[in-house]
Amino acid sequence: MAFELILGIIVLVAIVAIIAYIAIYNSLVGLKKKVENAWAQIDVQLKRRADLIPNLIETVKGYAKFERKVLTEVTEARTAVMTAKSPKDSAKAENMLAGALKTIFAVAEAYPTLKANENFVSLQEEFASTENKIAYARQFYNDMVMEFNTKIAQFPSNIIAGMMGYKDKEFFEAVEAERKVVKADFSDL
Amino acid sequence: MTFYEEISRNKRTTYFLFLFFFVLLFVLGYVFSFISGDYIFMPIFGIFSIIYIVASYYYSGGIVTAISGAKLADMRQFRELHNVVEEMSIAAGIPKPAVYVIDDTAINAFATGRDPKHSVICVTTGCMQRLNRDELTGVVAHEMSHIKNYDIRVMAIAAVLVGITVLLSDFLLRMFFWGGGRNRGREGGKFMLVGIVVGVLLAILTPIIAQIIQLSISRQREYLADASGAEITRYPLGLAGALEKIKNDKEILEVANKATAHLYIADPLRGQKLWFKGLFATHPPIDDRIAKLKAM
Numbered sequence: 001m002a003f004e005l006i007l008g009i010i011v012l013v014a015i016v017a018i019i020a021y022i023a024i025y026n027s028l029v030g031l032k033k034k035v036e037n038a039w040a041q042i043d044v045q046l047k048r049r050a051d052l053i054p055n056l057i058e059t060v061k062g063y064a065k066f067e068r069k070v071l072t073e074v075t076e077a078r079t080a081v082m083t084a085k086s087p088k089d090s091a092k093a094e095n096m097l098a099g100a101l102k103t104i105f106a107v108a109e110a111y112p113t114l115k116a117n118e119n120f121v122s123l124q125e126e127f128a129s130t131e132n133k134i135a136y137a138r139q140f141y142n143d144m145v146m147e148f149n150t151k152i153a154q155f156p157s158n159i160i161a162g163m164m165g166y167k168d169k170e171f172f173e174a175v176e177a178e179r180k181v182v183k184a185d186f187s188d189l
Numbered sequence: 190m191t192f193y194e195e196i197s198r199n200k201r202t203t204y205f206l207f208l209f210f211f212v213l214l215f216v217l218g219y220v221f222s223f224i225s226g227d228y229i230f231m232p233i234f235g236i237f238s239i240i241y242i243v244a245s246y247y248y249s250g251g252i253v254t255a256i257s258g259a260k261l262a263d264m265r266q267f268r269e270l271h272n273v274v275e276e277m278s279i280a281a282g283i284p285k286p287a288v289y290v291i292d293d294t295a296i297n298a299f300a301t302g303r304d305p306k307h308s309v310i311c312v313t314t315g316c317m318q319r320l321n322r323d324e325l326t327g328v329v330a331h332e333m334s335h336i337k338n339y340d341i342r343v344m345a346i347a348a349v350l351v352g353i354t355v356l357l358s359d360f361l362l363r364m365f366f367w368g369g370g371r372n373r374g375r376e377g378g379k380f381m382l383v384g385i386v387v388g389v390l391l392a393i394l395t396p397i398i399a400q401i402i403q404l405s406i407s408r409q410r411e412y413l414a415d416a417s418g419a420e421i422t423r424y425p426l427g428l429a430g431a432l433e434k435i436k437n438d439k440e441i442l443e444v445a446n447k448a449t450a451h452l453y454i455a456d457p458l459r460g461q462k463l464w465f466k467g468l469f470a471t472h473p474p475i476d477d478r479i480a481k482l483k484a485m
Contacts, residue, residue: 034282041279122268129272136280139423144282 024160031148035169038141042172045133046081046094052126053078053101059119060104063111070107073100101127138172145169195338195413202343207242210350213394214238217357220390223383241353249345250302250309253452256352257299258444259289259311270317273326274310277333280421286310286336295440296320296431299452300332301345308336313442320431327428331418331454338417340410348449408473411454415478419485429482436475 057071077097084090105124108114115121149168152161218234245252262270271288278285286302289311296315302308310332316325335341419425435455445457456472 038282045279125269125272129269129276132272132276133279136276140280140282 020156021160024157025164028151028157028161028164028166031144031151032166035141035144035148038137038144042134042137042141045130045137049097049127049130049134050078050081052123052130056101056104056123056127059117059123060108060114063114067107070100070103074104098131142171145171192338192417195340199339199343203339203346206343206346206350210242210354211238213354214241214357217354241350245346245349246303249349250307250341252349253299253301253345253449254289254309254311256444256446257291257311257449259291259309262288262290267317269322270312270325273322273329277326277329277421280330281333281337283308283333283337286333290314290317291442291444293440293442293444294318295442295457296435296438296455297442297445297457298328298332298454299449300335301341301452302336303342303345304339305336308341310336315438315440316431319434319438323424323427324431324434326422327418327424327426328431328454330421331414331428333421334414334417335410338413340414344452348452411473412478412481415482416485419482425482425485429479432475432479432482436479 053074057074060071074097077093077100080093081090081097084093105127108120151157152166152168214234214237215231218231221230221234222228264271267288267290270290274288275285283305286300286305286308287310289309291297291311291313293313294315295313296319298310298312298316300308300310310329312325312328316328320328335344415425415428418428422428432455442453442457445453450456450458451472453472455475
């Protein structure tokens, strides 16, 4: 009798443990996917910015005196971004590109006809918005990393995370120069 | 409260609303049957309420958008609005909702739908004219958090269910007066008595319905959306600035009514002060909201 009771308790505990294991395992996998997805979102926005650049150069080029140097800089930075291999290189190239873009919009101030160009105005809005989207995508990525790191540190999910070999994800940290760029708002230029 | 807790609370509230509505319609069906003397109305009302509940779940967002006179925002004409909405959906980590505009100079906005995948965000053209980008972003972020935590589902369903209940009560009253007039010769006295009782009952019932909606869509929800909206933008002063402008704006949003007032970011019926307004207001005092945002 006592034996059956103990056996029953053991079976019950085992079932509860298995269900809990499955639930936590699935939520961890889901969370990891969310972090990865959030990272991919940043790339989508970076690509969108890169795609806008030829358009911008085309629009600006028509204004004869427009500084060649600035345009070359942007094109070079764009190539650097697209060919960058390591995250460090790509961060550096991103910085360069953002800086060059800022110069374009600053220089454009001196050309009233360019500033009045409808195409240019809409591009200005697109660039400003894309900068915001990049910043927000990074922010969301960090939110997800925070959630993930908290989850794998908390009991009891930390045990299962340990069994799965999950480690803390790295936060996206803006370099000092870039942080300024992220906040850049072209609309008031 | 985390987003997850808010979501499960809102799902519970939705079930409660459905149950409440089913019981209410059943009672109305009984009254109908009692007046007409034909009990066929009971099953008819029962079936109707189930169909209506299912339909309200799937179409309440569309209905709310339609009765508010909102139109799909043109991608070119409202480029900035589309961009701001997309920015906020990225920041909130949800799909981009459909973007609608109401052609009205009042500053207001609402979000609706049944879940983040089927959602609508709607702002007045007044928002675009009179708010700067930061303020517009703040307003959109507030609406985005209503979408993310499923407030939209509860609020849209409440709007649709209350609309039909008020309509049915009204219809019931009219049917009685119309039918009562025709039957006056035969058993007018009895009908008149029942009619008075029903009339009084409905007069009591309708405000109670309104109250229950206002309880389930409590003012706390607005504070929560303000807070989580600020968390999305990391810039509470944007929304604070927008609310400041709304406060100084005396315009009434014509397309809003009592059934949809609670959906908006700020009370659209500001002119129509009721004596019980302080007690049953759909929105918290705007000064209080601004102060809370500024203190963040």
